[in-house]
Amino acid sequence: MQREAMEFDVVIVGAGPAGLSTACRLMQQANEAGTELTVCVVEKGSEVGAHILSGAVIEPRALNELFPDWKEQGAPLNTEVTEDQIFLLKNDQKGSKIPNFLVPKTMHNHGAGYKNYIASVGNLCRWLADQAEQLGVEVFAGFPASHIIYGDEGQVAGIGTGDMGLDEQGNQKDSYMPGMDLLAKYTIFSEGCRGHLGKELIARYQLDAGKDAQHYGLGIKELWDIPVREEDDPAKHQPGLVLHGAGWPLASKESDGSASGGFFLYHLEDNQVVVGLITDLNYDNPHLSPFDEFQRLKHHPVLAQYLKGGKRVSYGARAITKGGFNALPKMTMPGALLLGCDAGTLNFAKIKGTHTAMKSGMIAAETIFAALSASDQESSEGGKDLTAYTENFKNSWVYEELYRSRNFGPALHKYGTMVGGALNFIDQNIVSLPFTIHDNYPDYAQMKAVSECAPISYPKPDGVLSFDKPSSVFLSNTNHEENQLCHLKLTNSSIPLAQNLPKFNEPAQRYCPAGVYEVLEDEQGEKQFQINSQNCVHCKTCDIKDPAQNITWVTPEGGGGPNYPNM
Structure with missing residues (x-):
């Protein structure tokens, strides 16, 4: 069976905020101009939103621009932030609430000029996909983009979706179906953090030349149903309450004090809260387990007061790109653009990336539409390097926002929570620092030998607030077809x-x-390295943190992976 090919004006890889915003804005312009435009979005998840995982507090600035009437159209942003609480946890029992006036302005989610919302980014993407389809976009879920198609002149000419029905050795099964080649004048890569095709493009076109090393964190998140408020019980559910914090357990003696990161706990509607921990992947102690740090965290009274008596209903994990402005690669190359978290547009100073990803996509759509509409036939044929995007991005509020926060992550990485936090308070609240702090040491290269590090002892999960990995993966609804090619590749086994x-x-x-x-x-004492790829939740941490850079994550067979509800 031969591969079939389809041609489009624009092919978009990834139905996340960046990709769907690109699609919607492209079709808005085409419909306004009365021109025909063919736009296709391919998504590796079984449905749009199935693989989307984020905190999340959403700043609707980009959404306001894309769909000014989003409230009337039923966008799933229902819970406005009403209160911020920031904590520094000292140990497993004590923590100090930091007065709001000492918190960097970027971390404030309510008050003058701010109307941010606690929401599921997965549900927002489902809604955006509906808008895109109504505008005329073709959305194909369950079709992972497995490889890039290059043209004769080295330009990106489209993507190929993965073959279906190959066994573990790569042989064709009875269910074999070849993938399709989707050719385009312009291809958008918006796969999210550490996209495997984006990674290839960055290396091929040297998009990160002269930039700081990219940095990452691992976000682990759970969704909980919590008890309804009772008269004799403190208000466990306070819709709109946002908690953030740092310190224990990552920066503690129990964890060798070798890691940094922070927690979040957000109160949604319908008596639900989301709780999670972001562990910076620049930690150096190989004994450290981000999963077990998170399980330990939930026993702290600051968080446990809301979770006790509740029920965990979903679990997931995803890496985030947090290098910010200093690590932002060139986002253009012949025939393609790299957008959103695939490029690293998240603003870690705000702990938000949805609005910046969306805006990067909207700018892309306007740049591409102008190129396709140009009277110059050579330009309208596509395949060129859309250098205009760089200037358009630079003239936007998203560039200004990222530049303004360029020192936030590097300050915390280099100087720690206390000193780095103080620098960030000055930089964000008082006066912008007249210099740029750089952090150019890759996360994977910071791992120390076990002989140099203290072992870490983690408590056994109690099944009430803390849990084991198997039961957690079960709640992620992760599934991969049996007897398929392993999507976690070892360069050297x-x-x-x-x-x-x-x-x-x-x-x-x-x-x-x-x-x-x-x-x-x-029984003979022989060791074996086993990869249980069916458990993979597609977080990409192995691709990022392996000290030998020996693991490469690629797309599994279509639709495989987690299926996140309301995450």
Whole structure:
């Protein structure tokens, strides 16, 4: 069976905020101008939103521009932020609430000029996909873009979707179906953090030349149903309440004090809260387990007061791109654009990336539409480097916002929570620092040998507030077709046991939040490195944190992975 090909004006990889905003804005312009435009969005999840995981507090600035009447159209932003609480946790029992006047302005979510919303980004994407389809966009869920198609002159000419029905050895099963080639004048890559095609493009076109090393965090999140408020019980559910914090357990003696990050707990509507921990992936102790740090965190009284008596209903994990302005790569190349978290537009100073991703897509749509509408036939044929996007992006509020926050992450990484936090308070609240702080050491390269680090002992989960990995992965609704090619590729299969195990006690066993990687030992004492790819929640942490950079995440068979509801 041969692969079929389809041609479009624009192909968009990834039905996240950036990709769907690009699609919607393209069709808005085409409909306004009365011109025909063919736009296709391919999404690797079984449905739009299935793989979307974010906190999230959403700043609707970009949404206001894209759909000014979004409230009337039923966009799922229902819970306005009513109160911010910021904590510094000292130990497993104590924590200090930081007065709002000492918090960087970027972390304020309500008050003068602010109307932010606690929402599910997955549900927002489902709504955006509906708007896109009504505008004439073709949205194909369950069709992962597996590879890039290049033209004769080295330009991006489209993408190919993955073949279906291959066994573990790559042989065709009875269910085999070849993928399709989707050709386009312009291709948009908006896969989210550490997109595997975006990673290829950055290397091929050297898009990160002269930029700081990109940095990442691993976000682990749970959705809880919590008890209805009772007269004799404190108000466990306070819709609109936002909690953020740092300190314990990551920056504690129990965890060797070697890591940084922060927690969040947001009160949604319908007696639900979301709780999570972001662990910066620049930590150096190979004994550290972000999953177990999160389970330990939930026992702290600041969080436990809301979770006790509740029921955990969903679990998920996803890496976030947090290098910010200093690590932002060139976003244009011949025939293509790199957008949203695939490029790294998240504003970590705000702990928000939805609005910036959406705006990057809207700017892309306006740039592409202008190019396609140009009277110059060479330009309208596509395939060129859309250099105008760089200038359009630079003249936008998203560029100004990211530039203004350029020191936030590097200050925390280099100087820690206290000193870095003080610098950020000055930079964001008093006067902009007249210099740029750089953090140019890759996250994966910071891992120390086990011989240099103290072991970390984690308490056994109690099944009430803390849980194990198998039960957590079950709640993520993760599924991959049996007997398919493993989508976690080892460049050198000997490295896990020959190099990573003796030096780092193979940290993949601990940094993976889904139990994908195991080191097993048989009766003869022979060790085996096992990859349980069916557990993979597509967080991309292994691709980022492996100290040997030996693991490459690629797309599995169509529709495989988690299925997140309301996350």
